Amino acid sequence: MDWINTTLQGTLLGGLYALFAAGLSLIFGVMRLVNIAHGDLIVLAAYLALTTTVMLGASPVMALLIVVPLMAGLGYLLQRLVLNRTMGEDILPPLLVTFGLSVILQNLLLTGYSADPQKLQAGALETASLPVGGLSVGVLPLIVFVVAVLTIAALQWMFYRTALGRAFRATSDRQDIAQLMGLHRAHIFGLAMALSLAVTALAGVFLGIRTSFDPAAGGARLIFGFEAVIIGGLGNLWGTLAGGVILGVAQTLGAKINPGFQVLAGHIVFLVILAVRPRGLFPRMD
Amino acid sequence: METKMTKSLSVARATRMSGIAMGLLAVIVIVMALAPYWAGRAELRLFGEIFLYMALASLWNLLAGYAGLVSVGQQAYVGFGGYMFFALAILWGVHPLAAIPLAGLLGALIAAPVAVLIFRLRGAYFAIGTWVMAEVFRLSFAQFSALGGGSGTSLPVDIVKSLADGRAAREAAAYWLALGVVVAVVGLVYAYLRSSRGVALTAIRDNELAAKSLGIDIWRAKFTVYVVTGGLTALVGALIFLQKLRISPDAAFSVNDWTAFVIFIVVIGGIGTLEGPILGTLVYFALRETLADLGSAYLIALGVLAILIMLKAPKGLWGLVRARSGAELFPLSRRVRGLDD
Numbered sequence: 001m002d003w004i005n006t007t008l009q010g011t012l013l014g015g016l017y018a019l020f021a022a023g024l025s026l027i028f029g030v031m032r033l034v035n036i037a038h039g040d041l042i043v044l045a046a047y048l049a050l051t052t053t054v055m056l057g058a059s060p061v062m063a064l065l066i067v068v069p070l071m072a073g074l075g076y077l078l079q080r081l082v083l084n085r086t087m088g089e090d091i092l093p094p095l096l097v098t099f100g101l102s103v104i105l106q107n108l109l110l111t112g113y114s115a116d117p118q119k120l121q122a123g124a125l126e127t128a129s130l131p132v133g134g135l136s137v138g139v140l141p142l143i144v145f146v147v148a149v150l151t152i153a154a155l156q157w158m159f160y161r162t163a164l165g166r167a168f169r170a171t172s173d174r175q176d177i178a179q180l181m182g183l184h185r186a187h188i189f190g191l192a193m194a195l196s197l198a199v200t201a202l203a204g205v206f207l208g209i210r211t212s213f214d215p216a217a218g219g220a221r222l223i224f225g226f227e228a229v230i231i232g233g234l235g236n237l238w239g240t241l242a243g244g245v246i247l248g249v250a251q252t253l254g255a256k257i258n259p260g261f262q263v264l265a266g267h268i269v270f271l272v273i274l275a276v277r278p279r280g281l282f283p284r285m286d
Numbered sequence: 287m288e289t290k291m292t293k294s295l296s297v298a299r300a301t302r303m304s305g306i307a308m309g310l311l312a313v314i315v316i317v318m319a320l321a322p323y324w325a326g327r328a329e330l331r332l333f334g335e336i337f338l339y340m341a342l343a344s345l346w347n348l349l350a351g352y353a354g355l356v357s358v359g360q361q362a363y364v365g366f367g368g369y370m371f372f373a374l375a376i377l378w379g380v381h382p383l384a385a386i387p388l389a390g391l392l393g394a395l396i397a398a399p400v401a402v403l404i405f406r407l408r409g410a411y412f413a414i415g416t417w418v419m420a421e422v423f424r425l426s427f428a429q430f431s432a433l434g435g436g437s438g439t440s441l442p443v444d445i446v447k448s449l450a451d452g453r454a455a456r457e458a459a460a461y462w463l464a465l466g467v468v469v470a471v472v473g474l475v476y477a478y479l480r481s482s483r484g485v486a487l488t489a490i491r492d493n494e495l496a497a498k499s500l501g502i503d504i505w506r507a508k509f510t511v512y513v514v515t516g517g518l519t520a521l522v523g524a525l526i527f528l529q530k531l532r533i534s535p536d537a538a539f540s541v542n543d544w545t546a547f548v549i550f551i552v553v554i555g556g557i558g559t560l561e562g563p564i565l566g567t568l569v570y571f572a573l574r575e576t577l578a579d580l581g582s583a584y585l586i587a588l589g590v591l592a593i594l595i596m597l598k599a600p601k602g603l604w605g606l607v608r609a610r611s612g613a614e615l616f617p618l619s620r621r622v623r624g625l626d627d
Contacts (some may be wrong), residue, residue: 034413094412099549219417270418
């Protein structure tokens with residue numbers, strides 16, 4: 001029973017990791033961009049939510065109404081003003097520019113909010129739990145998991161059922177032809193990054209409610225998201241959810257064996273999968 | 287017409303300028319080798335640190351700028367080298383001077399299986415994969431209780447004393463080791479890039495498909511560079527922690543100290559050139575010595591500078607110099623002589 005409980009908690013934690021990963025997966029799918037600052041943007045969203053809750057006295061969930069559009073706008077501007085200038089055959093410029101962005105963001109947060117760990121206060125929601133067949137399931141982790149599933153379903157629907165999704169897929173397949181067909185590539189890229197950072201905002205707010213965070217917390221979030229993407233297989237959003245769950249379960253089981261082993265266990269499972277199935281468990285894309 | 291046909295063409299690498307530069311470099315190395323006799327303790331420490339960063343930057347540049355292996359996880363090898371040096375010296379009683387090259391060797395040995403695994407990731411995902419490896423190293427050494435676990439350990443006094451008699455002699459020894467390693471690393475990278483393997487590497491960087499069709503084994507070429515770079519980075523790591531005399535997982539595997547700064551140095555100086563990392567290190571330390579009091583504002587400025595250079599002048603400061611004057615201190619490219627005079 002104890003192990004079942006641990007696995008369940010890990011599965012729910014995996015929902016949060018899938019949220020970390022979804023934004024990463026999205027921009028890689030559309031424009032082959034890997035954003036090293038992704039984790040720091042998640043932490044930025046958490047801090048923006050913190051400021052919103054403190055200034056307006058609103059709950060963190062209400063803060064989403066402000067933080068999500070704010071991050072989406074930031075994403076669009078970031079892509080149009082900076083990142084579009086780095087797009088091309090060479091992978092070095094986007095990589096190094098987002099790496100620089102990561103260091104800038106960390107130090108801006110350090111200057112603005114100090115190095116003290118912070119947390120978003122969600123009141124009774126934080127401790128509420130549901131009894132399920134002898135186990136007790138936290139309401140908050142359950143909400144995060146459901147939000148992750150809904151987010152991925154929505155992204156999947158957007159990709160395959162809407163005009164915007166068609167534009168994304170066309171640009172992903174052949175940028176130059178998509179441009180010839182009248183798609184404005186720079187704008188499409190901007191929209192993809194806006195959507196990515198909107199999901200990132202969700203991830204950041206839920207991260208902030210679940211655990212404490214500090215300006216240096218971004219690196220680990222990027223790595224967890226990245227591991228979920230690779231475990232699940234590139235280009236497969238449902239695979240990313242599965243990857244997040246596998247990582248979450250590996251971490252909680254590792255922590256049960258030895259608390260110092262939590263994160264390491266996740267990395268080891270990732271490396272084993274990389275060794276055995278280099279393209280991930282459910283690959284869709286090369 | 288006749289005269290033009292008979293005019294002799296020749297291909298040369300060295301120019302008069304590169305000859306002068308090499309001579310000047312030799313003089314600088316000799317002057318720096320004598321530094322323990324003319325510089326103060328603080329300067330000596332600073333010079334040593336500059337040399338070690340120069341070596342790290344040259345190695346990262348070989349990896350990213352020539353082999354196209356953009357790693358953000360080289361702190362794995364800096365930390366591994368440092369820890370192996372401490373383990374060999376403290377746990378197995380190896381003399382420090384023997385422990386340093388051994389740490390480098392072990393670094394190369396561990397780099398081989400790591401490469402086999404992470405070479406499965408392409409491009410930008412390779413970069414994050416290297417970071418995961420560095421985290422695995424950090425978390426593993428944090429579990430290593432014989433060397434203090436998460437809080438780390440110091441190098442015992444008797445081991446420090448076995449390096450040389452007296453404080454001044456020890457500091458001079460650590461300094462000479464740092465100078466020696468930067469001369470060796472830059473010399474090695476230069477020799478490698480001039481060799482046929484180096485030409486193959488440049489061909490891969492410029493066009494992988496064309497290089498492959500000429501029969502170059504791309505995987506092996508990159509693997510060799512990764513393993514050699516890993517070993518030498520571990521060697522530099524051993525020297526870094528010989529200077530610091532204390533090691534802990536967070537300091538040893540710091541992504542900021544051993545990767546972010548090194549990347550900024552190479553980008554600012556000029557990626558994909560031999561001169562870039564050297565110039566970048568000097569600029570970085572000049573900035574650090576004048577602006578370090580600003581704390582995080584300094585890091586923000588450094589990040590902004592690196593982004594601006596990547597966007598506006600991707601070949602860095604040395605690229606700007608070279609575009610204006612055609613200067614090349616380390617002669618790598620071939621020039622045809624006798625065409626236009």
